[in-house]
Amino acid sequence: MKRVLSTLKEKWPEYILEILVLIIGIYGAFALNNWNENRLNRIEEEKILANLQTEFKKSRILLVRKLELSQGSFQSGIRIIELMGAPKEVISNTNVDSLFFRMLPGTGNFLPAKNAIDNILQSGKLNLISNDSLVDLLYDWEASVLGYTASEESGDVLVREQLVPSFIPFISMKQMDHYGNDLPWTGATKLETNYQGLFQNLNFENHLDNYLYGLNGRINSLKEMDELITKILHLVEKNP
Secondary structure (H helix, E strand, O other): OHHHHHHHHHHHHHHHHHHHHHHHHHHHHHHHHHHHHHHHHHHHHHHHHHHHHHHHHHHHHHHHHHHHHHHHHHHHHHHHHHOOOOOHHHHHOOOHHHHHHHHOOOOOOOOOOOHHHHHHHHHOHHHHOOOHHHHHHHHHHHHHHHHHHHHHHHHHHHHHHHHHHHHOOOOOHHHHHOOOOOOOOOOOOOOOOOHHHHOOOHHHHHHHHHHHHHHHHHHHHHHHHHHHHHHHHHHHHHOO
16 A cells, blocks of 8 residues: 555656646547537538528519519509499499409419428527527417418418309400400400499498408518518628
């Protein structure tokens, strides 16, 4: 025992040095591994941000187109509802068929690009985005898309089941389609129409009012989504 204590007493500086070297080696290996992991995460984050930038720019193009079409539809609907109760001569001097064609949706739903953001959410890579504000905006975007899609589907049902049935007995779809579809059967109808009766019909006015109310809400949603895209692109492009 005395020999062991004597040896330790004589060689303790050497032992301490070996322990320090071992600790430094472990710490260095850990630091190097941590640095490399952070470097790889940063590279992956840059790829994610680049993909998001490309995707949201594409989505903005689709959104702007959808917004323009929706606003045109809304303005035509406003013109139609202003004609409710109008005298016969006013109705006769208005191209009602054209107004109806421009009012009704028929341009497809708004389907934003989603590959990049879906990949981030489904693969668990959201934590690689270091900007917390950007993460919050991505969640807001997902919620906005879901809300808009649900509203658009509800609006489509309203058009099919309420609005269109309320005016079909009065006007000619054949004449209406002539203003947008290059189809051989469209054009003037040989059958009797009753545009004056339509514009005296309270049932149609109520369905039209309901349609415009929903469309106005979707237009406002699209504007808010456009603002979200602006904020997201600002943060994506700002990150080094």
